[in-house]
Amino acid sequence: VTLAAQVPNFDPTDCVPAALLPLSDRFAQFAIIAAEEALSQAGLPGDSPLGDRTAVILGTAIGCGSTLDQAHYDFYVLERRVHALTVPRVMPNSASSLLSIRYGCAGPSFTVSSACASATQAIGLGMWFIRQGVVDSAIVGGSEASITACSFRAWEALRVLTPDYCRPFSKGRNGMVLGEGAGIFMIESADTAHARGAYALAELAGYGTSSDAKDILRADVNGAAAAMKLALHDAEVAPQSIDYINAHGTGTVLNDSVEAEALRRVFGSSTMDISVSSTKPIHGHALGAAGALELAITVKALRQGIAPPTINWLEPDPGCELDIVPNVARPIQIRIAMSNSFAFGGVNATLVVRKAE
């Protein structure tokens, strides 16, 4: 297998502040760049500290990839000393801590690590913190940059990578494509946003999470369905109100048939009325960042009224009977949308977003 969706020609010196460069692994650098874009879009340029009513909650599945790889190579192969800043760079919380420092967020800051559900759990937790009044706003999302030669071979050995094309929910699918990147959101309580006259991109309406409590690798219909039901309940919306679902849809034989079955269990007879797509063949499976990248896509879909396509799709798989938006984007009215993330370890997480009023 030789296929991965990497950020090409990435030069951190172009876009990461010089003071943060020596402290940051590639995955933290992605988070720094995405956070800058998010805060600037939110009208918070970062010139004054966000204070103790703002949290930073980020997800990552692996965290540092290249820093540890380099340290091992230096130490074991070259027999040199390792870089003195290896420890702060390899901490999985380095990204959330660097953002907390950079933007003066003195509320809770931590990292959620639950494999491919990390970002979705981080975003959901941030929303719950705000709802509970723990904070008024939160920088949330996920970041991942774990594609190294060694980790790639490890994924290959698990036999989940496609040698040719990632084609979720399609007949003939044979695996996923690893990806990397970061997705960061600034979320606020409605009152906080109104008070500062902020323009909301969408309303984060619900979050649900569950555990299969079964197998470490094999996905489970009950667990996946439970997360979706909990998210619908949390958002106080009926299954029939969902217009678009950004599926986890990895493109592995098993994930997609389990997810399709879980969707049928939750949405029943209205399943075929809902546009469902997996965008992973386009951006790759970014593991701990996946839920954040896909929520960004879901919000964009909601705002533009376009269901993004499931590309590389060949023909229906009887085990994945869904309206899969094959190959070409589809203009539709979207008022409420859902995004799914299911992870190794049996962790399931779902977010529901609604068009901002």
Added chain:
Amino acid sequence: LQKPYEREELEREIVDIIVREAKLDRAQVTPDATLEALQLQSIDLVEVMMALEEKFGYFPMDSSIVEAKSLEQFVKAVASHIK
């Protein structure tokens, strides 16, 4: 591997690898035993596949392997990839 005895020999070798890697009790291993009854978890199968790959070289993990329910189905699906 056209000759039946070669096929049988191959399937026996595959079963040996499964028994060894998944630490199964040989007495429980009958062709019609389901993978579930043998309590083969996903991680056992990953280790089985690694060992098979070391012995026989790379082969793709297709839906017939992923969806095999019984030991016999699994062994035949694997054997069909080995030349």
